[in-house]
Amino acid sequence: MGGRTVSGFGFSTLALVAVVGMAGPLLASVPGLRIPMVIGELAVGLLIGRTGFGLVDPADPTFTLLADIGFALVMFVVGTHVPIRDTTLRSSIPAAALRAVIVGAVATGLGVGLAQMFHTGHAAVYAVLMASSSAALALPVIQALGLQGPQVLGVTAQIAIADATSIVLLPLVIDPDRALTAALGAVIIAACAGLLFAALWAFDRRGLRKRLHHYSEANSFALELRISLVALFTLATVAVSTHVSVMLAGFALGLAVKAAGEPRRLARQLFGITEGLFSPLFFVWLGASLQVRELAEQPAYILLGAGLGVGAVLAHLAGRLTGQPLALGALAAAQLGVPVAAATLGTQKHLLSPGEPSALLLGALLTVAVTSVASVVAARRRRALPPVPET
Numbered sequence: 001m002g003g004r005t006v007s008g009f010g011f012s013t014l015a016l017v018a019v020v021g022m023a024g025p026l027l028a029s030v031p032g033l034r035i036p037m038v039i040g041e042l043a044v045g046l047l048i049g050r051t052g053f054g055l056v057d058p059a060d061p062t063f064t065l066l067a068d069i070g071f072a073l074v075m076f077v078v079g080t081h082v083p084i085r086d087t088t089l090r091s092s093i094p095a096a097a098l099r100a101v102i103v104g105a106v107a108t109g110l111g112v113g114l115a116q117m118f119h120t121g122h123a124a125v126y127a128v129l130m131a132s133s134s135a136a137l138a139l140p141v142i143q144a145l146g147l148q149g150p151q152v153l154g155v156t157a158q159i160a161i162a163d164a165t166s167i168v169l170l171p172l173v174i175d176p177d178r179a180l181t182a183a184l185g186a187v188i189i190a191a192c193a194g195l196l197f198a199a200l201w202a203f204d205r206r207g208l209r210k211r212l213h214h215y216s217e218a219n220s221f222a223l224e225l226r227i228s229l230v231a232l233f234t235l236a237t238v239a240v241s242t243h244v245s246v247m248l249a250g251f252a253l254g255l256a257v258k259a260a261g262e263p264r265r266l267a268r269q270l271f272g273i274t275e276g277l278f279s280p281l282f283f284v285w286l287g288a289s290l291q292v293r294e295l296a297e298q299p300a301y302i303l304l305g306a307g308l309g310v311g312a313v314l315a316h317l318a319g320r321l322t323g324q325p326l327a328l329g330a331l332a333a334a335q336l337g338v339p340v341a342a343a344t345l346g347t348q349k350h351l352l353s354p355g356e357p358s359a360l361l362l363g364a365l366l367t368v369a370v371t372s373v374a375s376v377v378a379a380r381r382r383r384a385l386p387p388v389p390e391t
Contacts (some may be wrong), residue, residue, distance in 0.1 A: 009062035016055065020044035021280030036137060036368060037275075038283045038336065042361070045287020058289040064348075070282025071344060072236050072250035073274045075167070076228075078337050079254015080262055080270070081135045082160045089157045092150070096157035099319045100131075103162065103332075106318045107131035110311040118304050120353060124173035125342060129360065130312040132166035132338035133159040137368070138331050141375045155328040158319070166338045167251050171244055174345055178243055185242025192235055193252035200260035213263055225269040228257065247341045286340065289347045294355030295362075305359035309366025330374035339364035 023044045024037035048055040057063065083089060089096075104127070111127030114120075138159050142152060171182045203209040216223035235249035257266075295301050316333035320326055339360045346352030346360070 009057075009060045013056055013063070016048065017281055017284050018277070020048060021284050024280055024283070035372075036336065037280075038340075039365065039368070041280045041283035042287040045284040046290060046292055047287075048284075049288025049290070051287075051290060051292040056284075056288050058285055063285060066278070067282045067285035068236075068246055070274075070278035070280075070285070071341075072232055072246040073270070073278045074282055075247045075250030075337065075341070076232060076254040076257075077270060077274055077279075078134075078136045078163070078167075079251040079256075080258045080267070081139055082164060082255060082258060083135075083139070083156060084160070084255060084259050085261065086156075089153055089160070092154045092157040093161075095322065096154050096161055099154070099158050099322050099324065100161045100165070102318050102321060103158075103315045104131040107311065107315040110307075110315060114304065114307050114311065117307075118300060120304075120356065122174075122352070122356075124176075125170075126308060126311075128166050128169050128173055129308060129335065129339055129342060129363070130315050131162060132312075132335055133162040133316075133332050134334045134336045134338070135159050135163040137336050138334040138371065141331065141334075141371065151325060151328060155319075155324065155332050159332050159334075162332070163337070164251075164255070167247065167341070170338055170341055171248060171345070174342060174351055175349065181243050185239060185244035186248055188242060189235055189238055189244060189248055189252050192238060193256040196231055196253070197256040197259050200256070204260065213265065217265060222269060224263060224266040225273070228253075228266060228270070245341065245345055247344075283340075286344060286347075290343070290358050290361070291354065292358045295358050298355045301355040301359040302362065304356070305362030306366065308360065308363025309370075312363065312367050313370050327374045327377045330370050333367050334371040335364045335367045 021041050021044070023040035025040075027035045027040035027043075028037045046052055049058055058067075107130035108123075108127040110130055111125075112123045114126050115123035139156065142156065168186060171186065172179045175182065200209065203212075212223060215221070232250060232253050235253055236246045238244075239246050239249040295305075312335055313330060313333045317326060317329045319329040319332065343352075343357035343360045346357045352360075
């Protein structure tokens with residue numbers, strides 16, 4: 001059999017993907033640029049895939065399956081980034097929810113305008129994208145800068161609300177013909193995630209979870225990781241059976257685990273298996289699946305991508321109406337998970353026009369650039385503040 005599978009995806013291809021995936025950490029390590037790792041991984045995917053030299057076949061069933069596992073794990077990790085257990089956020093939720101509604105209203109108007117301008121009929125998709133935020137991108141930036149205070153708590157809650165809501169809405173708006181089935185599947189997945197949370201909570205109250213943790217650690221069994229993967233793949237099976245994206249399965253499970261209290265050891269294990277293999281594999285696959293040359297053939301989609309990026313920033317800057325600083329509004333505009341999910345679903349199910357998935361990612365990259373600038377501005381303003389006097 002050698003090192004190859006029946007489908008043609010073998011160790012040589014896997015080694016190539018792992019090697020080129022190193023472009024993510026290399027670019028992210030460049031001082032001062034603040035380039036997210038996924039940008040490098042998407043770029044090399046473009047280089048070795050359909051847009052570039054065609055060294056890999058993104059339609060290969062084995063490659064697609066591994067990418068789906070990576071997609072589910074990425075969304076699992078995104079779910080664990082939502083600060084659902086942070087009690088200090090509760091007082092900020094009403095104002096944050098109002099701000100998210102304002103952003104959503106502005107995004108809806110802009111989405112309708114873009115859909116009419118480019119004749120795509122995807123106004124709802126554009127609205128969800130522009131109203132979304134990326135907890136996985138923005139929250140680590142806020143923590144790294146050491147930003148604190150009521151306004152920071154407010155934007156943190158806003159990002160969490162926008163991220164969770166957009167991920168739930170995306171499968172419904174991107175494929176309206178199956179919206180009812182998708183909604184039913186989402187309810188089933190939410191119920192399963194709720195049952196899992198209840199089980200984890202009961203285990204924790206009885207001390208069984210801690211005993212399992214110590215037993216697994218003492219014997220190097222990695223039981224928590226194994227159980228998490230069983231739950232993830234089970235929810236993914238439910239998602240596929242009900243025609244819902246594995247994106248929602250991973251995100252719901254991440255929320256459940258976070259709500260129950262994610263053990264540090266499990267967090268490290270998930271980080272290793274996701275960031276070490278499946279996340280770069282997924283983003284390289286996504287880049288390889290895109291045909292960016294279609295943007296050159298249809299330059300209007302370049303304008304669409306620019307419109308989505310600028311529209312997302314403008315929609316989030318509407319938070320200024322409630323007194324939110326512009327820098328924090330720009331931070332909340334950070335997008336990645338939802339546009340990536342939209343591009344993935346649109347590519348897999350042929351729901352978007354040729355070149356449109358690339359336009360969605362172009363818009364997301366513009367918001368990442370704006371977020372990088374906003375983080376620098378926020379950091380400078382923080383350093384400019386006078387020190388708090390000691391008592």
